[in-house]
Amino acid sequence: MLRPLFVSLLCLPLLGCVVVPKAKPPSFEERVRCNISTPQWQLEQYRYDIDWCNSGVSDYDGICVGVSALVVPATTLVVSGTWTLLGNAVHWLEEQMRCS
Numbered sequence: 001m002l003r004p005l006f007v008s009l010l011c012l013p014l015l016g017c018v019v020v021p022k023a024k025p026p027s028f029e030e031r032v033r034c035n036i037s038t039p040q041w042q043l044e045q046y047r048y049d050i051d052w053c054n055s056g057v058s059d060y061d062g063i064c065v066g067v068s069a070l071v072v073p074a075t076t077l078v079v080s081g082t083w084t085l086l087g088n089a090v091h092w093l094e095e096q097m098r099c100s
Contacts, residue, residue: 017045018076021084034099041087043080 023039030036 017047017073019043019045019073019080020076021080021087023087030095030099034095036091036094036098038091038094039087040091041084043084 020043021041022044023041025039026036
């Protein structure tokens with residue numbers, strides 16, 4: 001009983017948001033001392049407006065809102081999270097190999 005409520009509360013901040021990876025270039029010290037070329041990655045969250053779903057001419061407005069509010073944020077979180085995880089793993093490996 002509490003599990004669906006907990007999952008719903010975790011998902012609420014993501015409604016109407018997309019998550020995108022953003023590269024943080026290596027610092028000057030990393031570039032000079034270690035010759036690191038790969039960036040670190042971080043996730044950024046952007047809100048978007050789903051009012052374009054309410055056209056009033058279609059019976060599918062509810063589906064449009066559901067897809068826009070749930071599927072798009074979840075998909076961008078998974079794809080961007082994977083990209084960020086892999087990018088940071090490559091950065092960490094390069095740092096371990098070149099700075100050690």
